[in-house]
Each structure stands twice: as structure tokens, then as C-alpha cells.
Amino acid sequence: DSGVTQTPKHLITATGQRVTLRCSPRSGDLSVYWYQQSLDQGLQFLIQYYNGEERAKGNILERFSAQQFPDLHSELNLSSLELGDSALYFCASSVRGGTDNYGYTFGSGTRLTVV
Amino acid sequence: GENVEQHPSTLSVQEGDSAVIKCTYSDSASNYFPWYKQELGKGPQLIIDIRSNVGEKKDQRIAVTLNKTAKHFSLHITETQPEDSAVYFCAASKWAGDSGYALNFGKGTSLLVTP
Numbered sequence: 001d002s003g004v005t006q007t008p009k010h011l012i013t014a015t016g017q018r019v020t021l022r023c024s025p026r027s028g029d030l031s032v033y034w035y036q037q038s039l040d041q042g043l044q045f046l047i048q049y050y051n052g053e054e055r056a057k058g059n060i061l062e063r064f065s066a067q068q069f070p071d072l073h074s075e076l077n078l079s080s081l082e083l084g085d086s087a088l089y090f091c092a093s094s095v096r097g098g099t100d101n102y103g104y105t106f107g108s109g110t111r112l113t114v115v
Numbered sequence: 116g117e118n119v120e121q122h123p124s125t126l127s128v129q130e131g132d133s134a135v136i137k138c139t140y141s142d143s144a145s146n147y148f149p150w151y152k153q154e155l156g157k158g159p160q161l162i163i164d165i166r167s168n169v170g171e172k173k174d175q176r177i178a179v180t181l182n183k184t185a186k187h188f189s190l191h192i193t194e195t196q197p198e199d200s201a202v203y204f205c206a207a208s209k210w211a212g213d214s215g216y217a218l219n220f221g222k223g224t225s226l227l228v229t230p
Contacts, residue, residue, distance in 0.1 A: 002158065033217065042222035043159070043204060056217045090158055094216075103149060104218065106158030 003027065006091050006107035014115055018079040021110045023091030025072055031055070032074040033104065034066055037088040049074055081114045088112075117142040119207050121221025129229055134195055136224045138205035139187040145207040147216065148181060148188045153202045153223075162203075163190070195228045202226070 003026035013019055025032050034046040045058030049068035060066075063081075068074045078085060088111050092104040118141040128134050140148075149164035165172045165179045165188065172179050176195075181188040188207075192199055202225050206218040 002160070004158075035220075043220040045217050045219065048217050058217060092158075103161040103164060104159075106151075106160070108156075108158050 002105050002107060004091060004093050004105050004107035006089075006110050008110060009108065010111050010113075012113045012115060013081060015081055015083060017081050017114075018077065019081065019112065021076040021078070021089050021091075021112075023074045023076070023093075023107060025074070025091075025093030026105050029093035029095055029105070030072065031094045032068055032072070033092045033094070034060075034074070034076050035090045035092065037090060037109070038086075043090070046076070078112070083114050086112055086114045117145055117207055117209075117219040119205060119219050119221040121205050121224060123224060124222065125225045125227075127227045127229065128195055130195060130197060132195055134192045134199070134226055134228075136190045136203055136205065136226070137187060138189070138207075138221050139185075140207040140219075141186070142207070142209065143183075143186065144209050147208050148179070149206050149218065150177075150179060150190050151204045151206065151220075153204065155201075159204055192226075195226075197228050197230055200226055200228045 005024040007022045030051045033048045036044045046060040047066050048056040052068050063079050066076045088109045090109045092106045121138045146167040151159035152162045153159040176193045178191045202223045204223045205221045208216040208218045
């Protein structure tokens with residue numbers, strides 16, 4: 001167990017629908033990152049939150065949004081789903097800056113299948 | 116933005132041989148270079164990292180080298196074992212202070228170690 005919890009593990013939904021993926025970071029970590037992993041694109045950075053605020057944005061579609069709550073858990077909302085959105089979605093967290101430990105800790109992912 | 120290229124995409128070695136995976140990056144301001152190992156059905160796990168003020172780092176059978184001038188870094192695994200079989204990702208980023216950083220990943224190398 002990495003300490004980063006993602007739910008649900010699997011999700012099957014139809015095109016046009018909306019889903020919410022949830023992530024609880026490792027205890028003490030303030031930054032949360034969302035990544036999309038597909039077979040041909042590798043790990044694509046979507047968005048980062050730090051202590052409730054958006055800090056960096058990657059290749060995130062306008063149909064996708066995220067937020068980080070006061071308890072530091074984060075949710076990734078995917079709407080108007082298309083077949084091409086089928087992928088593994090990973091959440092990662094990292095320790096607060098200013099330490100020597102820069103590494104991310106990844107969760108085990110949510111596998112989204114759009115049919 | 117940062118572009119990370121990783122080669123080869125697949126690598127097959129015999130148990131006991133060495134494996135080398137190479138990455139190049141485009142942004143000369145990048146200063147942090149981690150390597151992740153992803154086993155089937157799991158999230159990526161940090162195995163070693165290096166910062167730009169260091170040219171080489173070793174941890175048991177794993178070593179990473181960095182050439183800042185050429186903007187490339189490599190992962191070396193010696194005395195490979197079947198349990199080293201996994202997908203390996205390199206990444207690069209610029210440290211963004213206390214709020215952390217967004218990692219840009221290569222597309223991964225699938226390593227197979229045959230007994």
C-alpha cells in the first residue's frame with residue numbers, strides 16, 4: 001500500500017456520461033497530481049493542486065476538471081465522455097517542498113472504460 | 116514545455132546481464148530526473164532519482180547517470196533478475212519551490228528479463 005488511495009478501481013460507463021474519480025493523498029502530502037495513462041501516450045500530466053489551489057496544468061481537456069478539498073483529497077471530474085477517454089487515471093502526491101524527498105507516490109489508479 | 120524522449124521502447128535481456136535505458140530532455144532548466152518502475156496492475160514506483168548538481172547516483176544494482184551538457188540521462192541495471200521485468204519510465208522537471216513540480220514522463224521501456 002503506497003498510502004495514496006484511489007477510488008473506484010474500475011469504472012465502466014457510456015459515452016456522453018460524467019464520472020468522478022477520487023484520490024486521498026499520503027498523510028502529510030499537500031500536492032496532488034493527476035495523470036492519464038494510455039497505451040500509446042504514456043503518462044500524460046493533467047493537473048496539479050497544492051493545498052487546495054491549482055498550481056499547474058498540463059494536457060487537460062476542457063471537459064475535465066478537478067479540485068482539492070480542505071481535507072486535501074482531490075476529485076477529477078470527466079464529462080461528456082468519449083471512447084478515447086478510456087485509460088488508466090493515476091493520482092500522485094508529494095511531500096511539501098523544502099525537503100530532500102522530491103519523489104511522487106502514486107496510487108494504484110482507476111481504470112476507466114467508456115463504451 | 117519539456118519533452119522527454121525514452122529509448123528503447125522494449126528491451127529483452129537474459130538474467131544476469133545488464134540493461135540500459137536512455138532518455139533525453141529538451142528544457143535546459145530541468146533539474147530533477149527520477150526513474151519509476153511500473154509492474155502490471157500497479158502504479159509507478161520511484162526507484163531512483165538524481166538532481167542536476169550530481170552526475171551519477173547508485174543504489175545497489177541500479178545506477179543513474181546525467182549529462183547536463185548533452186541533456187540526457189540513463190538508467191543502468193546490473194545483474195538483472197526476473198523480478199526486474201516491468202515498465203520503466205524516466206521523467207524530468209523543474210523544481211517549482213514549495214508547491215512542488217509537475218513531472219514530464221517518457222513513454223516507457225518494457226523490460227523483460229528471461230531466466
